[in-house]
Amino acid sequence: EIVMTQSPGTLSVSPGERATLSCRASQSIRSNLAWYQQKPGQAPRLLIYGASTRATGIPARFSGSGSGTEFTLTISSLQSEDFAVYYCQQYENWPRTFGQGTKVEIK
């Protein structure tokens, strides 16, 4: 099973600042990585797939990069609606696995 590890666990950021979230895979997953945003009481929402392709309707301030085992989600200028938990997910192999999440909170 491919283990996904996200860091940091919690990120405190002021509105308007940049947030950088990391995700590491225990083995190469090429670019087969997705990012999701989850707010309390809601289902996850797809942000990025293919490591760097924004899903439909996702603002340009969200960007993804990386390949192999190291990946990054960047939110260029945090808006109030961006404070949430973010998960990465690999689909290189079965079982599909998720990271433990990074909570982005207001500083």
Add this chain to the structure above:
Amino acid sequence: QVQLQESGPGLVKPSGTLSLTCAVSGGSISSNNWWGWVRQPPGKRLEWIGEIYHSGGTNYNPSLKSRVTISVDKSKNEFSLKLTSLTAADTAVYYCARQGVSRYTAWFDPWGQGTLVTVSS
């Protein structure tokens, strides 16, 4: 656009069986997509349970494989999850979601709203 809605009992007894259904609207379950189940225990990470294609082909998480069955009902445009031999560790919010058309497009979009299943006597 495609929408998914989970339904089923919110409380199940230990050693019992969890049965959930995911109704697909705004699109056909016979489209060229896989359909999956994901769960999230309270305060924990998301866990993939398994996936099904409209032809009936399935893949399951090895950690749950002995207890899981996913099936599809094309006439009702829905797919279902059965999980047996329940324990408190199976308490979670259960989500259904659409996956991509192939192994390498298996991200989840969209998701159902989720349904909380509590295992307790």
